[in-house]
Amino acid sequence: ETKANGVAASSSSTGVDRDGDVRMEDANGESCAAAAASPPSSPSSSCGDASHVSADRRDSDGGEEDRRRHHHHRRPEDEAHDDAEEEEEEEDDEEEFNPYLFIKSLPPYPLVVPHPHRRICLPPRDPVVDPPIALVLDLDETLVHCTVEPTPDADMVFPVVFNGVEYRVHVRCRPYLEEFLRRVSRDFEVIVFTASQRVYADELLNRIDPGGHYIKHRMFRESCLPVEGNYLKDLNVLGRDLSKAVLVDNSPHAFGYQVDNGVPIESWFDDPTDTELLKLERFLRTLHGVEDVRGPIREKFQTHRLVARA
DSSP: OOBOTTOOGGGOEEEEOTTOOEEEEOTTOOBTTTSOSSOTTSOOOSOOOHHHHHHHHHHHHHTHHHHHHHGGGOOHHHHHHHHHHHHHHHHHHHTSOOHHHHHHTOOOHHHHOSOGGGGOOSOOOOTTTSOSSEEEEOOBTTTEEEESSOOTTOSEEEEEEETTEEEEEEEEEOTTHHHHHHHHHHHSEEEEEOSSOHHHHHHHHHHHSTTOSSOOEEEOGGGSEEETTEEEOOGGGGTSOGGGEEEEESOGGGGTTOGGGEEEOOOOSSOTTOOHHHHHHHHHHTTTTOSOTHHHHHHHHOHHHHHHHO
16 A cells, blocks of 8 residues: 556556555556465455456446436436435445454364464574564554655655566655654564565565664565455464464454454554554553463453454
8 A cells, every 4th residue: 555757647556455555556457466475276365457447437437428318307316315325335335344253254273274383484582582572563554654646745755666667655654653663672572564565565664674673573475364365464473472472453354363462553544643653552561571461462452352243
């Protein structure tokens, strides 16, 4: 959720998928976000094909004259009926994806991941150097908001090359981001785990933490667990004790298999008065010294209850 210098809007489209991933599409509808590093049998990204969008628009434009021609024959009750249908469609769109219902309907973990130890992506924790608790942070809409649309108040802009085309990513950083990272890096093993592609996220993290002082490890889409078209963040890939692992994400379905390790956070786009990272840091401080982080997380956020009621 990058636009080339001099590339017309008609030849590229962009957006953000459900996992908060920045999406880049060329004129053929081929998407950087859709080109997941997971095996071909994995579910595809939720990105749409730009050619399909164009076809829908052509159909819509073609019917406009007919709609105008017959508009004067329409009765008031017809208009009211159409308004009601539009409202129902809007409500359906809002209810299209319920993360808690999705979690509730997940297949049993052993059926999806029969050999979790084979998916470990990180080197072992160094007990001499690394703090005891792994703090896993989502990226898009949790720490930053990125777009390819020109953004006058962007904190940074950087290029990403996809299919030979250079796109410009405009980045807004969530308020207090640097302060937050500086503080938590003292007491946690900080890991950024994103459903975004490495080609984009690596460049972004190089700018957020250029000296590598705050973020110990980076994990990208290839480390996610694709389930029913969604990317989950299975914390077993860390190779860490789950009693000492916290995942902060604005998409609750991301921690679907470890809900008591998951700390939900409000999605952020551009609110300059946002203080969620300060609140998060205060909560994380309460986890210092606890035997199992899952108890305090479960008690505070009650995600298990939201799943049960879904």
